[in-house]
Amino acid sequence: MDRKITVFKGDGIGPEITDAVLEILNAAGAGLKYEIYRVGNQEYLDNGALIPDAAFASFERTKVLLKSPITTPVGKGFRSLNVTLREKYDLYANIRPARSNSAVKTPFTDVDIVVFRENTEDLYVGKEERIDEDTVWATKIITRKASERIIRDAFAYAVAHGRRTVTCVHKANILKMSDGMFLDIFHQISAEYPQIAANDRIVDNVCMQLVMNPGQFDVMVMPNLYGDIVSDLTSGLIGGLGLLPSSNLGSEYAMFEAVHGSAPDIAGKGIANPTALLWSACMMLEYLGKDSCAARIRKAVDEVLADAAVTTPDIHGHGNTESYKNAVIAHLV
Numbered sequence: 001m002d003r004k005i006t007v008f009k010g011d012g013i014g015p016e017i018t019d020a021v022l023e024i025l026n027a028a029g030a031g032l033k034y035e036i037y038r039v040g041n042q043e044y045l046d047n048g049a050l051i052p053d054a055a056f057a058s059f060e061r062t063k064v065l066l067k068s069p070i071t072t073p074v075g076k077g078f079r080s081l082n083v084t085l086r087e088k089y090d091l092y093a094n095i096r097p098a099r100s101n102s103a104v105k106t107p108f109t110d111v112d113i114v115v116f117r118e119n120t121e122d123l124y125v126g127k128e129e130r131i132d133e134d135t136v137w138a139t140k141i142i143t144r145k146a147s148e149r150i151i152r153d154a155f156a157y158a159v160a161h162g163r164r165t166v167t168c169v170h171k172a173n174i175l176k177m178s179d180g181m182f183l184d185i186f187h188q189i190s191a192e193y194p195q196i197a198a199n200d201r202i203v204d205n206v207c208m209q210l211v212m213n214p215g216q217f218d219v220m221v222m223p224n225l226y227g228d229i230v231s232d233l234t235s236g237l238i239g240g241l242g243l244l245p246s247s248n249l250g251s252e253y254a255m256f257e258a259v260h261g262s263a264p265d266i267a268g269k270g271i272a273n274p275t276a277l278l279w280s281a282c283m284m285l286e287y288l289g290k291d292s293c294a295a296r297i298r299k300a301v302d303e304v305l306a307d308a309a310v311t312t313p314d315i316h317g318h319g320n321t322e323s324y325k326n327a328v329i330a331h332l333v
């Protein structure tokens with residue numbers, strides 16, 4: 001029987017890339033049944049809720065969500081729906097794999113980095129307080145419980161996937177208590193995994209080293225804010241945001257989404273790259289135990305990425321979303 005999953009079509013390029021990905025999943029015989037909901041700005045304007053109650057209820061039933069990007073107002077307006085979803089369903093582990101693809105030309109050929117970003121606390125708790133007219137405080141929260149589980153997951157992943165090293169990224173030289181505790185916990189847990197090398201780097205240094213010599217990094221684990229920034233950097237090393245997928249995992253729920261946003265600058269032009277959402281869907285298939293289907297899609301994507309006539313302009317292709325989707329489906333067949 002087909003496995004039911006929930007799908008959120010968001011804003012901007014969200015609906016375009018979601019349609020392409022669902023068509024590809026169907027062509028691959030993924031054996032999925034979709035409960036599809038529109039969420040985000042337009043849904044709010046039309047019906048008064050950013051995420052309709054029925055959409056939340058669907059995710060609570062299926063426990064698996066494929067989500068496309070949602071626009072979040074900058075500096076004002078509602079709180080990020082992404083942050084809300086991660087908190088509400090305790091999706092604490094944000095896993096963002098960036099790997100060089102020989103078909104996409106960048107200065108680097110040896111990037112194979114998996115970022116583990118803590119997803120529920122740090123500055124993203126959104127606690128800001130106006131002290132006076134010219135002063136605002138923002139609260140950074142780091143807890144032992146959240147730090148332990150993301151660090152343990154990073155080491156467990158390294159063992160399960162034959163990885164060599166886990167690097168902890170922090171700013172414990174300045175934030176001695178909060179990042180200092182995260183770093184202490186990292187070293188405590190690393191002792192339980194003697195087969196995996198463990199090291200740590202200060203976040204500013206890590207950014208420089210990533211653009212000079214990314215091949216030295218393997219699995220990386222860090223608090224929320226650094227994970228957000230460093231993973232966008234890793235996407236730049238492999239050809240851009242159109243190529244960076246992610247999973248957001250908790251103990252009960254799982255959400256899969258591209259790392260990029262709603263890309264309002266290209267929305268409606270038919271040129272959005274669906275690869276990041278498609279690879280997120282592959283991570284979802286693997287999570288559901290459908291490894292062979294995921295492998296077939298990944299192989300088709302590798303073949304299509306080598307054909308600039310059909311790929312999208314963000315990776316220097318001469319095609320569009322439609323030509324890319326059709327080519328992937330043709331390779332699957």
Ligand code: NAI
Pocket residue numbers: 010013068069070071072073082241242257258259260261262263264265266271272273274276312314
């Ligand atoms: P963005 O990721 O939407 O776009 C950054 C740049 O990358 C743009 O030039 C865009 O055209 C390009 N790009 C992104 N995805 C692409 C794709 N699939 N194909 C081709 N080019 C692509 O970041 P931006 O502009 O800072 O944010 C736009 C909105 O998205 C904001 O409201 C932001 O809050 C929201 N956002 C939502 C996320 C989510 O729902 N998970 C994540 C990040 C941002």
